[in-house]
Amino acid sequence: MDMGMSEKELGTRKLKVMCHNRKHSLFNVSLDGNLYVTDRIDREELCGSKQICHLDLEVLTENPVNIVPITVEVLDINDNSPCFSKDVFEIGISESASPGSCFVLGNAFDSDLGSNSVQSYSLTPNPYFTLGQKTDSEGTKHPELILEQSLDRETQQRYIFTLTAYDGGKPIRTGTAAIRIDVQDANDNYPMFRLDTYRVSLKEDATVGSVVFHLNASDKDEGSYGQITYSFSHIAESAHNVFSIDSQTGIIKTVEELDYEKAQSYKMSVEAKDGGGLVAKCTLMIQIEDINDNIPEIIIASLSTPIPEDASPGTLVALINVKDLDSGENGEVVCQIGESFSFNLVQSSNNYYKLVTASLLDREKSSSYNITITAEDGGADPLISKRTISVTVWDVNDNTPVFDNPFYISCIPEHTPAGTSIHSVHAQDADDNENSRVVYSIISSNVDNIPVTSYVSINSMTGVLYAQRSFDYEQLRKFQFQVMAKDSGSPPLSSNVTVRICIIDKNDNAPKILYPSPDTEGSALFEFIPHSAEKGYLVTKVIAVDADSGHNAWLSYHLIQVQEPSLLTIGQYNGEIRIGRDLPDIETLRLKIVVLVKDNGVPSLSSTVTLNLIVAENFQQIVPEIRRQPNNSATASYTTFYLMIAIGLISLLFIVTVLITAIYKCRSTHTTASFGTYSGNVYPQFTLGCPSEISDTSLPFPFSYDVCVTLDSKQNEIAYLKPVQNVPTENLIDTEDSTAAGNSMMVNLPAETKAQVSKTTHCDFPEELLSGLHTCSMFYFEGMY
Numbered sequence: 001m002d003m004g005m006s007e008k009e010l011g012t013r014k015l016k017v018m019c020h021n022r023k024h025s026l027f028n029v030s031l032d033g034n035l036y037v038t039d040r041i042d043r044e045e046l047c048g049s050k051q052i053c054h055l056d057l058e059v060l061t062e063n064p065v066n067i068v069p070i071t072v073e074v075l076d077i078n079d080n081s082p083c084f085s086k087d088v089f090e091i092g093i094s095e096s097a098s099p100g101s102c103f104v105l106g107n108a109f110d111s112d113l114g115s116n117s118v119q120s121y122s123l124t125p126n127p128y129f130t131l132g133q134k135t136d137s138e139g140t141k142h143p144e145l146i147l148e149q150s151l152d153r154e155t156q157q158r159y160i161f162t163l164t165a166y167d168g169g170k171p172i173r174t175g176t177a178a179i180r181i182d183v184q185d186a187n188d189n190y191p192m193f194r195l196d197t198y199r200v201s202l203k204e205d206a207t208v209g210s211v212v213f214h215l216n217a218s219d220k221d222e223g224s225y226g227q228i229t230y231s232f233s234h235i236a237e238s239a240h241n242v243f244s245i246d247s248q249t250g251i252i253k254t255v256e257e258l259d260y261e262k263a264q265s266y267k268m269s270v271e272a273k274d275g276g277g278l279v280a281k282c283t284l285m286i287q288i289e290d291i292n293d294n295i296p297e298i299i300i301a302s303l304s305t306p307i308p309e310d311a312s313p314g315t316l317v318a319l320i321n322v323k324d325l326d327s328g329e330n331g332e333v334v335c336q337i338g339e340s341f342s343f344n345l346v347q348s349s350n351n352y353y354k355l356v357t358a359s360l361l362d363r364e365k366s367s368s369y370n371i372t373i374t375a376e377d378g379g380a381d382p383l384i385s386k387r388t389i390s391v392t393v394w395d396v397n398d399n400t401p402v403f404d405n406p407f408y409i410s411c412i413p414e415h416t417p418a419g420t421s422i423h424s425v426h427a428q429d430a431d432d433n434e435n436s437r438v439v440y441s442i443i444s445s446n447v448d449n450i451p452v453t454s455y456v457s458i459n460s461m462t463g464v465l466y467a468q469r470s471f472d473y474e475q476l477r478k479f480q481f482q483v484m485a486k487d488s489g490s491p492p493l494s495s496n497v498t499v500r501i502c503i504i505d506k507n508d509n510a511p512k513i514l515y516p517s518p519d520t521e522g523s524a525l526f527e528f529i530p531h532s533a534e535k536g537y538l539v540t541k542v543i544a545v546d547a548d549s550g551h552n553a554w555l556s557y558h559l560i561q562v563q564e565p566s567l568l569t570i571g572q573y574n575g576e577i578r579i580g581r582d583l584p585d586i587e588t589l590r591l592k593i594v595v596l597v598k599d600n601g602v603p604s605l606s607s608t609v610t611l612n613l614i615v616a617e618n619f620q621q622i623v624p625e626i627r628r629q630p631n632n633s634a635t636a637s638y639t640t641f642y643l644m645i646a647i648g649l650i651s652l653l654f655i656v657t658v659l660i661t662a663i664y665k666c667r668s669t670h671t672t673a674s675f676g677t678y679s680g681n682v683y684p685q686f687t688l689g690c691p692s693e694i695s696d697t698s699l700p701f702p703f704s705y706d707v708c709v710t711l712d713s714k715q716n717e718i719a720y721l722k723p724v725q726n727v728p729t730e731n732l733i734d735t736e737d738s739t740a741a742g743n744s745m746m747v748n749l750p751a752e753t754k755a756q757v758s759k760t761t762h763c764d765f766p767e768e769l770l771s772g773l774h775t776c777s778m779f780y781f782e783g784m785y
Contacts, residue, residue, distance in 0.1 A: 014062045017070075018301075018321070019055065027057060027072070035070075043074040044111040048263075051113060058350065062302055065319055067349045078116040078169025082108040084177035085234035085269065089163070091145065091179060092277025095153040096186030102132065103145040104281060106233055106269075108165030108175050115168035123179075124161040131163075136196050138283065145179070153183040187276025189220040191228050197283040204260040205291045212243060215250035217272030217280055224275030233281055234269040238262075243286075245270065252284070260290040261325045292330040292379030298322050298387040301352070306392035309363040317343065318355040318389055322375045329378040338372050343391075345373070355389070363393040364430040397435040397489025401427035403497040410465070411502040414473040422456070425463040425497060427485035435489040438463075443482040443496065452481040456501065465499070473505040474547050507601025509547035511555055513609045516542070529615045535579050539568070539613060542575035544597040554600035560608070561594035568593060568613075577611075589615035 015029050029035055047053035053074040058067055085106050093103060110117040121143040123131035128151065132144040143163060159181040167173050193215070200213045219226045230250040235243070243266070245252045250272070266286040273279045302319035324331040335353050337345045344358045355371065369391045376384045403425060410423035429436040440463045445452050457466050463483075479501055486494035527540045546553040557575040562568055568591070569580040575597070583589070591613040598606035 014060075016060050018058045018060055026055070029059065041074055043076050044080065046074060048265075060301065062319075065302070065316065065348065065354065067352055069350065076113045076116055078112055078167060078171075078173060080111040080116075081173040082110045082118045082165035082167050082175035084108050084163070084165065084175060086177060088178040088180055090182065090277070091279075092182045092184040092187070093147070093151060094184050094186040094188060094276065095151050096188060097147055097151065099147050099149050101147040103147070104134070104279065105143040105145055105163060105179065106177070106271075106281075107140060107142045108177075109234060110165075110167050110173075110175075112167065112169065117167055118165050119168040120166045122164045122166070126159070126161060128159065129161065129181075136283070138197060140283070142281075145181075151183050157183050159183075182277065184276055187221055187225040187274065187278055189225070189274075190278040191217040191219040191272040191274050191280035193217050193272065193280055193282040195282065197285060199285045199287065201287045201289055202254075202258065203289045203291055204258040205293065206254055206258055208254055208256060210254050212252040212254060212286060213284060215245075215252065215270055215272070215282070215284070217250070217282075219272075219274045219278070221274060221276065225278075227275040228272045230270060230272055232268055233271040236266065236268070239266040239268060242266070243268070258288055260288045260327070261294065264288050264290075290327045290330055292326055292377060292381060292383060294325040294330075294377075295383045295385045296322055296324045296333045296335075296375035296377050298335070298373055298375050298385055300387075300389065303389065305390070306394040307357070307361070308394045308396055309361045310396050310398065311357055311361065313357050313359055315357045316354055317357060317391055319348070320345075320353045320355060320373060322351045322353065324377050326377065326379070332378040333375050334378070335373060335375045337374070340369075340371065342366075342369065343371055361393050363395045363432065364399060366393065367395075367432075368392045395432040395435055397431055397487060397491070397493060399430040399435075400493040400495045401429045401438045401485035401487055402495065403427045403485065405497070407497060408499045409502065410499070411504050412467070412471070413504045414471050414506050415508065416467055416470060418467055418469050420467050421464050422467050422501065423465045423499065425458075425465070425483050425485075425499065427463070427495065427497075429487045431487065431489065435487055437488040438485045439488065441484050441486070443484050445481055447479040447481070448476070452479070455479065456481070458483060471503045473503045473549070474509070476503060478502045505549050505552055507548055507552040507599060507603070507605060509552075510605040511544045511546045511597040511599055511607045513542065513544045513597055513607050516540070516609055516611060518607070518609050526612045526614050529579070529583070529613055531583060531615065531617045533579050533583060533615075535581055537579040539577045539579065540611065542570070542577065542595050542597065542609065542611075544575065544607065546599050548599065548601065552599055552601040555597055556600070558596045558598070559593055560596045561592070561610075563591050563593075567591070570595065583615055586615075591615070 017027050017029050017035070019026065026041055027035055027037060043053050046055065053076075055072040055074060057070040057072060059070055060067055089106050091103055091105075093101075108118045108121070118141060121131055121133060121141075123129065123143075123145070128148055130146045130148055132146045134142045134144055136142065143165075159179075161179045161181070163177050163179050165175045165177075198213060198215070202210075202212055206212075215230055217228050217230070219228055228250075229247045230245055231247060232240075232245060242254060242256055242258065243252055244255050250270075252270075265288060268284050268286075269281055270284055271279050271281045299321040300318055301321045302316075304317055307315060307317060320335065322333045322335045324333050333351060335345060335347075337343065337355070340358070342358055342361060344356050346354045346356060348354050355373075371389045371391060373387050373389065374384060375386075376382050404427070408423060408425055412420075412422045416422065425440065427438050427440075429438055439460050440458050441460060442453060442456065442458050447455060453468070455468055455471075457468055458464070459466070463485075465483075480498055482496045483499055484494050484496050486492050529537070529539055533539075542557055544555055544557075546555055555575075556572050557570050558572070559565075559568065559570050559577075566580050567583075568577055570577050575595075577593075577595075592610065593613065594608055594610050596606055596608050598604045
């Protein structure tokens, strides 16, 4: 047989032979494609008395699966000799038998068929008997002994001859049996069966002891010659232990359970012998009827597991063979699997089925499947068998790592030591083994032109982030970067997440007093208070800032050294020093106070400044007080000289300014609005002046600060104050604003600086002050000696 395959393909495609209804196969296929016999073949054992003996084989190949049915016909050879059911046939012949009487002998049996079976008989030559033969309806030849001349019991009571059976094979095989003839008194009637062949059908589920058939032979003789006994004259060895016969009644019964799959039919010869030794024979044919007593058998011929989860639909998982030893509808098997959206069972050929994938698999949803295969035969009461196949799904890298959070925010205190763990990120990968092992890395980027890796590092295995340096809130408040999680699959998959690091401010900066400058304490800074000042009079204002933020930058002002505690008060949150009660009626009064400015941090940090206050009627009266200040150095006279020059210059500058302002107002078609008339989104800018040693309304030098204030008179706290760089002061125009204390507040809104002011204005304030905060203004504090 040519299957169209080369010898190399025969080896790789796993060529093998399968034989149904056999415990083991009698055939196999060599690597060169030849079909050869693996065990001795006995046609008589395989097919019994069937005229044509066929064996159904199937040649199976894999990759791809191909099934080729093969039918092998087993030809008969002359390998069995004829044999008789008995070694000695005993025949009683009455002496009254007339010549020409025929006496039926036991026929020989040959398991071979056709010409290899029994063809003829011969008898030892003698003058009394010759041999004849009779053929029944089944074509079986039965030898007959023909009496040629009458017997004389008184002359000879017994004759012994040899009966030889010949088959038609080449060479011829023979079988012999002895014939012993006893001459008896006259018994001239033989037992007779109604038929020479009886046919019986018997179901294979017949119980042990069931009656198969009741034989009944008749004999016209009387007495002992008419008493008939029954026995098997010939029965196959396989049937000898299955059936029994009652010698007196001729009833045949089963003595063990029947099995259609072992034998479908039985053939036996039964003889009936009368008391005179005369024998009649008949043939009993028993046909076994199949019942559905065999459960379908499920055989896994091929199984591929595990299978990759990206296997395309239709991928072969298993090749399944189902068989049922029953026949007819009882042996017709239907195979199926339970409801499954992932697998299909497709019939291939004969009793073979393919288990294939029905759709794409997903190991993350189900890493294994237990597929139950059900086989059901076609019997009236169908029998069902089940078998479960476990299929494992092999993971492929089809899932990207997923972070636990869409983004991460970590707040760390400033001055955290380098190397401290500041946060951790975690990503999960739904894949398995190496495909799920995640490695973390920081995507390169810059923070203020500095690589982000200079700020933080990450443990590639755990995702823990570490500080690479100590952070200063006043230099860097927050920054963000991206972390990449990459799995170890091939090719690897990755995902990114944004991490934001916020620096928490610590109270590490003490308040800085801007006015009066602490550096002027050695120069004996004096503030002038006129005698006419009443209770509530604003003497001066202490201005301080804190580089910290939030609560740490909330400043409070306190008087810690006051000669007359009730005479002066200070605003706790605005630093304004005012008259607390009416001044005493004295010509001059000199006071020295120490102001403490502390923040709201824990622990609180503070700074102090010393102020000298002089109560007098006019400015000339304070000169002697200034001269009486304790100073032994020669610089006192120089200081007084410089002060006088400064006073003159300031007076001159004031007169010039007033003249310029008056001229400008006369020429202008629009009157400059006051502070309350500004509207829109323009933030007002102020120049605040505070009394100094020689001037009642100016600071020693210009300052520019961002200040968040409230327009609510009940809330006058300064929430945040920091310097504003690059704000021009030369364009400021001072407008006199009379106050009870004679202080001057200068309003300036040059058109060319509006855009700059709006861009540079910045507010940082606590949330609890948010409800009272209405605007953020740019304050300019300007003064000179």
